[in-house]
Amino acid sequence: MINNKKLYKVAVGGFYLESNSFVGGETTLDDFKNQTFAEGSAISRNSAGSASEFAGAWDVLTQANCELIPTLIAYSSPRPPMTKEALDMITETILTAIPTDIDGVYLMLHGSAWAHHEDDPEGVLLTKIRQKIGPNKFIAISLDLHAYFTEQMLKAVDIVSAYKTCPHLDLYETGARSAEILVQALRGEVKPKTVMAIAPMITPPEHHDHNRAPFKTLMDATRKTQSGKVLIASLLATQPWLNVPELAWKAIITVDGDVEYGQKQAQELIDQAWVLRKEFLSVTAKPVAIAFEEALAMGTPTVIADMGDATNGGSLGDSTEVLRVALASKSSGSVAVSITEPSAVITSQSSIGQRVQLTLGSGEPGSYNERVLVYAKVIATANKKISYTHPAALDVVDDPGLSVLIEVEHPTIKIYIVLHSQPVRVIDPVIYELFDLKVNEIGVLQGKSHVSFIPGFARITPRYVLADTLGPTAANLPSLPFTKRMKPLYPFEDI
Ligand SMILES: [Zn+2]
Numbered sequence: 001m002i003n004n005k006k007l008y009k010v011a012v013g014g015f016y017l018e019s020n021s022f023v024g025g026e027t028t029l030d031d032f033k034n035q036t037f038a039e040g041s042a043i044s045r046n047s048a049g050s051a052s053e054f055a056g057a058w059d060v061l062t063q064a065n066c067e068l069i070p071t072l073i074a075y076s077s078p079r080p081p082m083t084k085e086a087l088d089m090i091t092e093t094i095l096t097a098i099p100t101d102i103d104g105v106y107l108m109l110h111g112s113a114w115a116h117h118e119d120d121p122e123g124v125l126l127t128k129i130r131q132k133i134g135p136n137k138f139i140a141i142s143l144d145l146h147a148y149f150t151e152q153m154l155k156a157v158d159i160v161s162a163y164k165t166c167p168h169l170d171l172y173e174t175g176a177r178s179a180e181i182l183v184q185a186l187r188g189e190v191k192p193k194t195v196m197a198i199a200p201m202i203t204p205p206e207h208h209d210h211n212r213a214p215f216k217t218l219m220d221a222t223r224k225t226q227s228g229k230v231l232i233a234s235l236l237a238t239q240p241w242l243n244v245p246e247l248a249w250k251a252i253i254t255v256d257g258d259v260e261y262g263q264k265q266a267q268e269l270i271d272q273a274w275v276l277r278k279e280f281l282s283v284t285a286k287p288v289a290i291a292f293e294e295a296l297a298m299g300t301p302t303v304i305a306d307m308g309d310a311t312n313g314g315s316l317g318d319s320t321e322v323l324r325v326a327l328a329s330k331s332s333g334s335v336a337v338s339i340t341e342p343s344a345v346i347t348s349q350s351s352i353g354q355r356v357q358l359t360l361g362s363g364e365p366g367s368y369n370e371r372v373l374v375y376a377k378v379i380a381t382a383n384k385k386i387s388y389t390h391p392a393a394l395d396v397v398d399d400p401g402l403s404v405l406i407e408v409e410h411p412t413i414k415i416y417i418v419l420h421s422q423p424v425r426v427i428d429p430v431i432y433e434l435f436d437l438k439v440n441e442i443g444v445l446q447g448k449s450h451v452s453f454i455p456g457f458a459r460i461t462p463r464y465v466l467a468d469t470l471g472p473t474a475a476n477l478p479s480l481p482f483t484k485r486m487k488p489l490y491p492f493e494d495i
Contacts, residue, residue, distance in 0.1 A: 006067035008186045011098040013071035014047075014054050014108035015090055015125065018078040018146065020314025021114055021243035022472040022480050027079035029086040034399040034422070036075035040097060043070035049396045053108040053142040053175025060179035061106065066186075071097035073108075077398050077425050078314040082115045091125050095132060104138040104182050105129060108175055111147020111162075112239050119244045119484070123152030130156040138192070140182040142175045144168065146205070146239035149196065150246050158185065158192045160252045162234035164219050166208045167452045168392045181231050181254060191257040192231060197266035199249045199273055201490040202240040203280035204475035205450040206307070206466065214276040221272050222251075225265050229256045235269055240477050241313055245484045249273050277490050283475050285466035292325045295444045295465045296333045303447040303457050303464040308368050308471025312449035315473045316340050317423040319368045320361035322446050322467065326415050327372070327408070333443035334414035338431045342421040348404050351378045358406070360417075368470035376406035376417070382434050390428040390456035400424045405435040416442070425449070428456030450475070 017027065038047045048054040054073065061068055072093045098105060113121040129139060140159035143149065145166060161178035163170055184190045210219040218235055225233035232254040238247060251270040255262025285307055286294065295302040309319035317340040326335050344358045355377055363369040382403045388396045401421030408415040416437060424431050426448035429439045439445060439460055447453035447464065450473075454464065468475060478492055488495045 006065055008066045008103040009069060009101065010061050010066045010104045010106060010182070011069040011071055011102050012054070012057065012061065012106045013094050014073040014075060015094065015113065015122065016048065016075040016108060016110045017082060017113040018110050018144065018239060018314055019081050019112060019114035020078065020241045020472050021081065022241055023080045023314055023316050025080040025316065027076060027082040027086060029083070029089055031079060032074045032076050032086060035077065035397060036073060038073045039093060040070055043073050046395070047073040048075050048108060049394055051172050051392065051394045053171050056172035056175030057106045057108065057142065057179035060176045060183060064183040066183070069097065069099060069102065078312055079423065080314065080316070082113060082121070084115060084117055087115050087118060087121050091128065094125065095128050098129060098132060100133065102133055102137060103186055104140065105133065106140045106179055106182055109141050109143055111143040111149055112242060114242055114244065120150045120152055123150045123156070126153055126156035138182055138185045140178045142178045143234070143236070145234070145236055147236050148238055148242050148244060148247060149236055149250050149252060154194060154196050157194055159232065159254050160194050160234060161232045162236055162252065164222055165210045166215065167455045169455065171392055177232055190231060192254050193257065193259050193262065194252060194254045195259055195262045195266050197251045197263065197270040199270045200486055200488060200495070201249050201274065201277045202238060202247055202477060203277065204240060204283070204477060205313070206283060206285060206475055207280045208237050209451050214279040217276065218273055221269060225269055229258050229261055230265055231256055233265065233269065235273065239313060241473055241480065243482055243484050245486060247485055248489065281491055283468060285468035285475060288321055288467040288469050289325050291465045291467035292322065292329060292444065293331060296331050298463050298465070300441060300443045301439060301445050301461045302443065303445050303453060303461065305447045305449065305453055305464055305466045306469050307450050307466060308469035308474040310449045310473035311423045312425050312427050312452050313473035315448070315471055317426070317448060318361065319469065319471050320370055320372050321368055321469045323360065323417065324370065324372055326413055327410060329413060332412040335444040336416040336418070336432050336437055336442045337446040338418045338420065338426050340423045341419045345402050345404050345419050345421050348378045348406060348419070349381050349402060352380060354378055374408045376408040379405045379407055380435055386424060386430045386434055388425065388428055389430055389459065390452070393425070393427065398424045400431060400434070403434060427452045429460055
């Protein structure tokens with residue numbers, strides 16, 4: 001018998017931002033609108049990217065004959081804290097679009113949005129949704145494993161699914177899993193409850209790599225935990241650059257009914273992370289000058305990962321540290337770096353083919369974005385969006401704004417700089433390809449993340465060096481001004 005009647009009404013949407021508390025500036029509504037922003041009927045399966053959690057959930061829900069009520073997709077690359085206006089608009093739009101006769105809600109969240117006036121934007125949103133739809137409807141979410149998951153979020157949701165890979169490659173599966181359990185719950189096949197266990201630790205992301213111990217050990221354990229009554233097991237390593245009170249590693253278990261069993265499983269999982277905490281602090285990154293020379297010698301091309309200026313962790317992309325090391329080097333070769341520098345873009349945009357003098361960076365001597373004077377030839381300008389080729393951000397669009405390619409004068413090294421107006425992720429080579437730079441022929445390419453750049457640059461090179469640079473995403477966490485964190489917290493207190 002063919003029955004075309006939709007079985008369940010499910011509201012779907014996404015609010016995706018990883019903030020960094022330690023950078024200046026704010027993420028505005030326009031920043032979202034310049035990236036990925038769609039409301040209501042303008043939302044489709046691929047609105048957040050064809051390999052996204054949202055696409056995964058969309059497929060599962062439509063195959064289960066659910067009627068989807070699209071609310072809002074507001075997706076940003078990692079950015080500074082968001083404005084109150086942006087947060088209020090996003091919260092209200094999602095809330096208003098959810099009808100009261102809904103059967104369930106699925107939201108794709110990063111889990112680490114932050115605003116100066118609000119430590120827990122997702123917690124507030126989920127609490128308001130719960131208040132609107134009542135206690136008996138299901139709320140399912142998906143998260144990045146670097147989410148800041150709070151008690152408030154825990155109280156509001158039924159189903160939680162987070163990535164089990166880093167670099168993050170299982171976005172689609174993560175959204176699909178959350179939606180699968182939602183469908184099972186709607187059918188009355190399971191009674192999902194979510195529980196949490198906490199370890200008072202935060203760690204820099206360098207070792208959050210599922211291909212290598214210690215993180216591999218933990219991700220394998222998480223997968224093993226997810227069986228039988230444990231419908232979904234997630235281990236949140238959290239992102240460490242948020243100045244918030246509940247920041248810590250967490251194990252989150254969505255269990256079928258048996259809360260006590262789920263709690264025991266969560267505790268066992270987080271205990272394994274706690275035992276390995278010291279291994280996450282063994283930084284293998286090199287001082288930047290050494291890292292740069294090594295990268296030059298390793299073969300063309302090699303990525304130098306600028307950890308302190310990881311736009312993938314919310315830095316502004318305005319560091320001059322790698323550039324300054326290249327300027328001081330006496331070796332030969334070629335390098336391409338990317339710098340967010342709107343004022344230099346304006347100064348140089350109309351000087352194509354000419355020699356210009358530019359001041360890059362605005363910081364004091366010794367800071368990550370220390371001011372530096374360069375003489376350069378302006379090669380080209382561009383004003384178009386980029387579309388990431390990274391496997392986990394495939395087709396995701398970002399906006400560098402007006403951009404200029406310059407070649408800096410140096411006796412032995414060809415130094416190319418892509419100057420752009422807005423921060424972009426440098427987890428794959430697309431910012432360099434914006435200008436048709438032949439990335440395969442450049443000796444050293446600056447990447448801006450701790451781990452994610454590895455699969456993103458893999459299409460051109462497997463070689464990389466980690467540079468232990470300064471900045472808002474530094475691996476050295478005690479170097480940052482945390483004021484709200486829990487105490488004790490490893491590694492601040494050696495517990
Ligand atoms: Zn992440």
